[in-house]
């Protein structure tokens with residue numbers, strides 16, 4: 001990054017998911033690995049792998065703004081954790097040679113918190129607001145005006161004598177990030193000029209990411225070793241980089257430093273990540289479903305207790321992946337193991353059990 005100055009208001013990452021211990025395939029950030037992560041972040045759109053459509057469209061928005069000498073439209077990025085939303089916000093600032101300010105929805109509980117940040121911005125600054133769906137309602141209303149008119153109304157006094165004093169703020173670009181686009185109120189969504197939904201990455205893009213990271217880490221990596229890591233990364237760059245770092249440890253301590261397919265396999269076996277990217281928790285969920293509950297339906301809380309994990313960890317870490325890979329279905333009556341789940345555990349599915357790879361999620365809200 002060039003003349004790029006990132007100011008963090010408060011650590012925007014929520015860590016409640018880590019409460020039950022270190023999960024190597026948890027897509028949420030681990031606060032201890034922030035330094036390792038930031039060393040691997042691409043700093044320009046040309047280095048940003050995958051998400052070609054988003055990258056192309058965003059590139060155009062930024063180039064047009066540069067041509068016109070204006071600040072780019074506000075950008076909303078949505079998608080699961082670890083897919084590159086923070087990275088893209090940093091890239092937008094770098095590509096515009098603009099400073100970057102970082103904050104998060106949970107850190108902005110009062111409109112005054114937001115007014116303080118907005119009035120301190122400089123012309124053209126990029127303001128990255130992570131977890132934007134968790135901002136308080138009064139702050140959200142202040143943000144509408146700021147996004148549209150580059151103005152905030154500061155309320156002075158209380159009760160009937162209170163007056164709103166309009167305060168001009170510099171033109172800025174808001175980059176909002178959310179894992180739950182559906183939770184954003186329509187009026188807020190409508191104020192973004194560019195909205196992008198990030199998808200899980202294909203294995204080929206993850207292989208490129210693993211290669212690039214290996215180069216930056218100075219790790220020697222065989223092409224098949226990269227493929228092995230990419231295949232088990234759940235479509236998520238954060239997990240790909242984390243697995244790479246663990247495999248590199250293994251290669252240095254238990255082998256000659258070179259990450260061959262055999263070294264990658266042995267390391268991932270040690271960390272209990274199987275060929276399809278399932279880890280200890282994923283398998284515990286499937287085992288509980290099939291061994292204890294006859295394949296379901298079973299409620300989320302019961303399932304969480306039976307694997308000794310927090311409900312949130314099962315719901316936000318294990319379940320989205322198991323549903324996406326067709327091992328689990330969410331139905332109105334509870335979670336149900338598919339035929340693929342039984343087969344993955346080496347068991348014959350009971351008669352009548354359906355589903356497998358690509359099985360539908362029948363009840364997303366459960």
Ligand SMILES: Nc1ncnc2c1ncn2[C@@H]1O[C@H](COP(=O)(O)OP(=O)(O)OP(=O)(O)O)[C@@H](O)[C@H]1O
Nearest residue numbers: 037040041048049081082083084085086087237238
């Ligand atoms: N397209 C990409 N190319 C290369 N590396 C990437 C890409 N996307 C993400 N990464 C890497 O993955 C890690 C996680 O990315 P990032 O922090 O941007 O995710 P995020 O979507 O903001 O996650 P969260 O919502 O949890 O904050 C970073 O270390 C980054 O280097």
